[in-house]
Amino acid sequence: MSNNALIQTIDLHKTYVTETIETPALRGVDFELHEGEFTAVAGPSGSGKSTLLHLMGGLDRPTEGDILLEGTAMSSLSKDQLAKLRLTHIGFVFQAYNLIPVLTVLENTAFVLELQGVVRSERIARAKKILGELGIAEYADQFPSRISGGEQQRVAVARAVVAEPSIVLADEPTANLDTAMSLELIALMRRLNEGKGATFFFATHDSRLLDRVNRLITLVDGRITADESR
C-alpha cells in the first residue's frame, strides 16, 4: 500500500451463492483511493459497482481478498467493530430510502452524531451548520415525506458529511433525480470535495456525474478494465 492511501482493495472477490447457482460479482479488484479524491466507478448493470461499494463500506464481506481502510484490514473486524468503523470513518448516500421517515431533516442529519455519542447541543449545532452550508436549513423541521426527492438526497449528503468521515460512499445518488436536481446535487458534492477536502467515491453510470469526477474506474464483469485520472 502506498503511504498516503486512504483505502486499498486487495484482490477483492465476491461470489453470491444460492442453492444451485454461484454468481461472481467481483473477480479480483485492486485499487487505491487517496484523500481528497472525487472518484467514480462506472460500468454496465451487473458489473459489480454496488457490490464494490458495499464491501468498501463494510456492509458486506468479500469472498476473498481484503480492504484496508487507513491501514486497518476490514477482514479482521467483528460485526460490531465494522459498525463502529462505518460510524466513525464512512459516510453513506444511497440511491433510495435514505432517510428515517419518523425523524425530521435536522434529526436525520444529526443521527450519525447521536450514534457517535455527541452531546445534543453540539450535534444540533453541527447539523444546522451543514444544512445551512448545503442550503437546506429551511427544511430542518420538516419530515422527509414533506420534501422533494432532490432535497432528500441533499439531506442524505448532509448526514453523510456532518461527522466529517474519511470517505463518503455514494451508490447511484442521482439515479432517482431529474436533470436539474442531479446537477445541483453533483455541484454540491463537488463543492464539499473542493471546499472541505471530503473524499467521495461513487458508483454511477450517470454521465452528468461522470463528467465532474477527477478519476474514473471502469468495471466490467467484476474486473477493472480502466482506471483513468481526469
Add this chain to the structure above:
Amino acid sequence: MKAAIRHMMRNRRRTILTLLAVLIPVYFLVMMFGFVNSMMQDMFESSTRFDTGHMQIRAEETRATGSAMPLMRNTEDALAALASVDGIEWSTVRLDLPALASVGDRTRTVYVRGVVPEEIEPVSNMADRVVDGEFLTSSSRGVVVGEELAELLELQVGDEMVLLGVHPEASLGALRVPILGIFSAPEATMGRTMVLASLGTARQLARSETAATSIVIRVDGVTGPWDTTLLDRATTALRAALPLGYEVEDWLELVPFVSGYLRILTPMMLIMAIIFFALGALVVVNTLYLSVMERTREIGLIISLGASRARVMGMVLAEAGIITLAGAFYGALVGVGLVLIVEAFGGIPLWGQMADYMREVGISPVLHMSIRWTQVLLAAGAMAGVAILAAWLPAWKASKLEPVEAMRYVE
C-alpha cells in the same frame, strides 16, 4: 425515544392493539384480585366473627373425636397460660354440646353453643344477625335459633322447645327453654343445627358448672386471611405456654373448607395469570414482529450508518417498553377504577342459584371488591415484564439483520 413514540403514532392501530394486549390482562387480573380478596375477606369475617375466632384452645385430640368436642372440665390453667402470651386482643370461653331439640312431635339433632353474650358482643357479629326477637344476655334462660331450624321446627319467638344434652362425657340434662330470637346464619348448615344459649344455660344442660369445649381467641393486628405472620407467632407462643392436655388450632385449621379454598385459589389465580400473560405476550410478539418486518429497510439503513446491534435492539425494546408500560398503567387504572365504582354502588348483587349457593357456603350473595396496591403493582409489573421479555425476540431479530439484505427488502 422520540423516534419510538413517532413510530407508535405512525402505526396507531397496531399500537392500540399492543396496548390492549397488555391492558386487558392487567385489567382482568386486578378485577380477579378484587373479587377474590373480597370473597376471602368475607369468608374470614364470617368464620372468625361468628364461629372460630382467630384461634382456639381445645382439649387435646378434639379433632379425632368427631362431632362431640371433648370437654375441658376446668379452664383456669389454660386461661392463665393465655394471659402470659403477648398480642392477644380478646378471648372468651365457649361450650358446644350435641343435643336433641324437640317441639311437639318434631325433633332435630342440633348443637347448643353456650357463650358469654357480653364478652362476645364487641367482636362478634352474632347479635347483628338476629332478624327477629332479641339476642342473649348472661341472665337469660332462653335460646336463639337459626332461621332454617325455626322453619324446620315451626318455631317463632316466644315459643318453647325442649333440649336434651347428649354429650358422651356429660350426664344427660334436659331443659325447656323459650325462643328469644331468630338469627340469620352465615351458612345454611349452621342455620339448621346451631342453637345459641348463654354459657350458664349450656352448662346446666351438661350438668357441669365449669365445663367448656373451647377458648376462642382473637389476635391483635390480624384483620384478614393473609395476616398469617402475626397469627402464626401467637399460635406458636400459645402452644409453648399451655400445659399438657390442650391443643391450639388457628381458624384455617378449624374451617378446613376455607383453607381448601385458599389453597386452590392461589394456583388457580396463577394459572389464569399465566394464560392472560401468555396471550398478551403472543400479541406483543406478533405486532412487534410485524413492526420490525415493515421497518426492515429502515433498520437496515440504521445499521448501515453504524448503529450497533445493541442500539438496534434498544430501539425496538424502547418502543415495546413504552407501549407495555402504558398498557400496564392504563390496565391498572381501569381495573382499580372499576373496583372503586363497584364498591361505590354497594357491590354486585347475585341472584338465583348462584346466590343460594353463596349463602349455603357462607359467602355474601353480594359480590364486593377490594384490592391492595401490592396486587395492582404485581399484576401490572408482571404483565409489563412478560411483554418486554416477549419483545426481546423481535428486537433480537432486528439486531441480526444484515444491512445489505435489509436495504434490498421489498415489502
